[in-house]
Amino acid sequence: MRTEFSLAQLADPAIAEADKILRACVHCGFCTATCPTYVLLGDELDSPRGRIYLIKDMLEADRPAGPEEAKHIDRCLSCLSCMTTCPSGVHYMHLVDHARTHIAQTYRRPWHERALRTLLARTIPNPRLFRLASAAATLGKPLAPLLARAGFSRVAAMLRLAPSHVLPAPTPSGRVFPAEGTRRGRVGLLSGCVQRVLSPDINAATIRVLTRHGYDVVLPAGEGCCGSVTHHMGDEEHALAAARANVTAFAAEIDGAGLDAIVSTASGCGTTMKDYGFMLRADPAFADTAARVAGLVRDISEVLHGLGDMKRAPVPALSVAYQAPCSLQHGQKVVRQPKEVLARLGFTVRDVPEGHLCCGSAGTYNILQPDLSDRLRDRKIANLESLAPDVIAAGNIGCITQLAGATAIPVVHPVALVDWATGGPKPAALAGIVAGDASPRTPPA
Structure with missing residues (x-):
């Protein structure tokens, strides 16, 4: 891709990095096929290629972001599936991160959106505040359907994601x-x-x-x-x-x-x-x-993969649908290790159809973009349930929270299964399963 940044602009290391990333893009469009928002919406501006054009135009013109850029960049999940697909090695993650910073610094959002983003940014990273907020949301959880029907979809999303009970105090560091x-x-x-x-x-x-x-x-x-x-x-x-x-x-x-x-x-x-x-x-x-x-x-x-064989405890031969978090498979390129660790311990690991597509959690995305998030979640749940597994395993708390509220199948972190299979306690989500009482289920025809 040809760029036209001035020498003065390229003196900024962030712009110089964006220029390098933009020049790597060859407009091929392979990324569109694996982009969750393009798959849902079919809008070129909601694909990585379309967003790259928006970012290029915004940065080259050295102008403040507007509502159009904010809308389409906000819709990006940062799932990084495009980086797995891209044959040219375009580092979309660094480019979209830079665009988000530019938008935050130059675009004034509506007051209610600014308030919500400030609330999330100050509450979630602070365990004490987040625990208090979660406790309050737990009490208001029954109101979620009413709020959704009234048009308060973001507030409803926060309540739906709240835990069902008051949580214990976090373990201190040090x-x-x-x-x-x-x-x-x-x-x-x-x-x-x-x-x-x-x-x-x-x-x-x-x-x-x-x-x-x-x-x-x-x-x-x-x-x-x-x-x-x-x-x-x-x-x-x-x-x-x-x-x-x-x-x-x-x-x-x-x-x-x-x-x-x-x-x-x-x-x-x-x-x-x-x-x-x-x-x-x-x-x-x-x-x-x-x-x-x-x-x-x-x-x-x-x-855990580097440990090799681990001592096994007697646990059921469960069928596990492994939901690969986007940040793990696309961001870190860690794909086979979680599945191989579980398989070594006797679990039957099943790959999920459309496993490259995001579940819709994506940090705060399921709050800030609840409609798109719900559509992606429902699509993911349908693919997971088509396997009829005994348990779903996902290595990210966002995925676990997103999925657990939408299916009766237990959703756990893989390390909880590893702990159980090597002598630790049974995961709480598997309370109904007794050692020796389960075997792999047969997927529906």
């Missing part, structure tokens, strides 16, 4: 969990923000599995939200502040007792953390350290 038996190494664990509140059992299962297999697990003091919530809303200031806090916390452990890996159990967080080197590349105080931290980040499935 703790070390020692290895059991022969010590293999030492890893840091990101406890994060959303998962830490909505599903603390995922981190607990991770700690049990890793310590059971010889790893010291440390939750560094000062670690927290990875920054992706604000990053994907274009709030660069708060996203980079979160990144710096985590880089500082994990670097202190690396330089202290040392870390063999930094483990993420939420794939969206892992994708952002693996990009810390790029995000902080222009910060002389953090650039080198951020790259060093990012280089150690691993999804939990990558770590």
Whole structure:
């Protein structure tokens, strides 16, 4: 793609990076076939190629974003399926992230949208505030259908996603969990923000599995939200502040007792953390350290895959529909490891039809774009239920929350199944399954 940025514009490192990405695009359109919003809407401007043209025009003209750019960029899930499909290696993630920041800095949204985005950006990354907000939403959950019919779809979406009961207090950071038996190494664990509140059992299962297999697990003091919530809303200031806090916390452990890996159990967080080197590349105080931290980040499935054979406990031979989170399969290119780990432990793993398409969660997308999100969720649920599995496994808290409220099939994190299959407790979602009472189901004709 030909670009026409001025020399003055190209002196800005962010514009120079955007120029490099834009020039890699050859207009082929392969990305349109795998873009969820284009599949739903059939609008070229709601495809990666169409958004690239919008971004190019906006940045080259050096003009503020308008409602048209905001509408179509907002509709992008940042699922990154286009990056898996693209034959030219266009780094769409960095381009759309830059566009979101430009929109946040130059476009004044309607007051009610500004208020909602501010609420999400300040509440979700803070576990204490998020827990209080979740408790309030739990009480208001029965009102969701009424609010949806009244046209308050975003408020209704927040209530539908709320937990069904008041949640326990999050586990504090600054703790070390020692290895059991022969010590293999030492890893840091990101406890994060959303998962830490909505599903603390995922981190607990991770700690049990890793310590059971010889790893010291440390939750560094000062670690927290990875920054992706604000990053994907274009709030660069708060996203980079979160990144710096985590880089500082994990670097202190690396330089202290040392870390063999930094483990993420939420794939969206892992994708952002693996990009810390790029995000902080222009910060002389953090650039080198951020790259060093990012280089150690691993999804939990990558770590478990590296363990090889694990000691197995007697659990049912369950049929597992593996829902690959977009941030894991497209963002981190981690595809086979989660499935192979589950298969090694005796689970029958089934690939999901249209597995490349997003479930519609995408961070805050299911709140900010509830109609599109619901359509994608329903499409995903239909594909999952067509397999008639005993359980659905997804390695991202957003996917788990999105899917669990729309199907009777239990939805769990793969690490919970690994924990159970290697001697840990049964996942709460599988309370009705007794060891030995289940076998793979036959998909409907």
